[in-house]
Amino acid sequence: MGSSNGNGLVDKYAELIVRVGVNLQEGQALLVNAFVEHAPLARAVARAGYAAGASYVDVRYADDFVKRAMIEHGPDEAIDYSPPWLIERIADNGERSGANVILSGEPEPGLFGDLDGTRVGNARMSAFQTAWLNEVTKRRVSWSIAGCPTEGWARRVFGEPDVERLWKAVAETVRLDEADPVAAWQAHSKRLRERARLLSERGFDALRFRGPGTELTIGLFQGGTWIGGGHDTAWGQEHMANMPTEEVFTSPDPGRTEGTVRSTMPLALLGTVVRGLELRFEGGRVVEARADEGEDVVRTQLDADEGARVLGEVALVDGESRVGRTGITFFNTLYDENATCHIAYGQGFPMCLPDGVEANRSSVHTDFMIGGPEVEVDGIEAGGTAVPILRGNEWQLG
């Protein structure tokens, strides 16, 4: 199947995804979104889902080779087409307060690398993405994104199809090496929630990132909220939206990002890899964008709509990160964004904003990594005082 059994980890991992990731409740419907190459894990999630009392498990397999055929040979109208039944599927699940597991892990590295970058960038089912972001922001679904090792992904990471090694790394990042992974996740979530609470209380006026190629100030709202660890659905079901998760994040003031920023890690984006991304912001908007590789995919995204050039997220991660400590670049945002601090252009998070403030709206939400041992992060108080938050990857704020 292009994906090994991960030394018997699969069933244990699937159970963690179901019990902690979406925290499935008796009688809840479960959607699984996966690639064809994820079939062994998707099947284990289905088994674990029914074992936990799922009313129904529906697995939808996407196929990047079919997508490649579309980008290469399809008509222009096909490129950004969203099949209406895929939107119906998530809307129906939202109405039933369902759960949704999303498996991540690229099937085949560089599969779109030789194709037209603009077409690659546009092939993102934006109507579907908007519908999904609507479900997420309204908290109508308990969802969790988790990685699934594939041979192709292992080749990208290690230069050889060492799937077992990738399984081992993935297992470490999600605490499957702990004696009681569920308890370990509960403690971890509590720690991140505490850190988020503290940042919300401090009410910094802005964050400042300083490092090689980076001199960036990101304005924050008074009364804004930081989030970390488990999320809650509208009806109060805690779930782990990302596994792993090591971040605390908020949505910034759309009009007050100023300065320049350089990415500190490669970014896997729409089947290609973006390296050396540099953005310059004025009045909250990206006014210059360049990259050593993958620049056209980023440019196409930034031109997608009005909100694409505006930050929707800023997130802080320290050196204790389970992902960062593997020392591996995963070429997968789910992991790499949890290795270090990051920002995202595009859609913001309404639940992070004070009452009466609208989140930045976009069909795009692309995280890229800007943190690391050489990057200093400060909180700037309303009076201008700088308070150290991160130094040499160590958390300073007590």
Next chain:
Amino acid sequence: MGSSNGNGLVDKYAELIVRVGVNLQEGQALLVNAFVEHAPLARAVARAGYAAGASYVDVRYADDFVKRAMIEHGPDEAIDYSPPWLIERIADNGERSGANVILSGEPEPGLFGDLDGTRVGNARMSAFQTAWLNEVTKRRVSWSIAGCPTEGWARRVFGEPDVERLWKAVAETVRLDEADPVAAWQAHSKRLRERARLLSERGFDALRFRGPGTELTIGLFQGGTWIGGGHDTAWGQEHMANMPTEEVFTSPDPGRTEGTVRSTMPLALLGTVVRGLELRFEGGRVVEARADEGEDVVRTQLDADEGARVLGEVALVDGESRVGRTGITFFNTLYDENATCHIAYGQGFPMCLPDGVEANRSSVHTDFMIGGPEVEVDGIEAGGTAVPILRGNEWQLG
């Protein structure tokens, strides 16, 4: 992927499916239904679809391992559940006069063999099946079912995972060994259409099957229609609903099937194999059913609804069949029903019936094989005269 590349046949086969099977027209949307294990062929069909001018290709992968989890561990309400978006998907395609390729070929032999037969029999998404039969009977879609070899299917057929051998057999049945397969299909379709025209003209009052364990009379409607070879959609697009196809068929008079019939080949049904099936009919309805193996799956189907016990189809196949001539039992109805004569209980075909006559209605349509060298088939004229149609597998009617 559990399915080999079939010695480079895949692309040629995919093109045949697209050009002859659904006869895809420029700008037509194409759905592909496949199992996960069919990914290499599904991808080739997507490429061939876009090359032929498809407006969009949507591949939906089903997964029998997920289905197994449902049958084994799911709640009762899940067993016959049809996700509404799957119905929306085919209805949307019908409204757009789209095409639909369905790949057939079991992923894993005996996967449901140890499960409760009633649950296996009920796990058939009957609402979806009814919706699909509605699209088919209204001829709103150009569709084609074609086989896709898998390792599991090869194991079932040959006792070993000899996928290459199965690819060779499949290629023979669909005339890929011809210099010009498209022309060969056109000639073949014409021959079957001619045979169907002749049977329609003769207007037999009944068919009679006589052989070991079989003494069966099937009443036919005056003014009924036989069909063979290519089908036409409501808007006149010819397509090959089955690849291979070797049959001419009609829908019988629901009230006039009498006698007993014994199957002459094993029947692959819902993941199990039915052997030695014997049915007795009175006044058109099955009043006794038994089988050496798989009896409970058949019984559950016969109890599905009012129309399940009534014949919806009778079909004639002679010894020239490309399938029959392979000498292989494929344990797949698409092939085995084209090896020899067969009948189906359940849903009938409105297009075979005279004006004003309703087709038998059921969510079930299960073909099983009743022909062979030892079975004599006669057409019975209104006056009672028997006219030989098949003797020793040879076609008699000129």
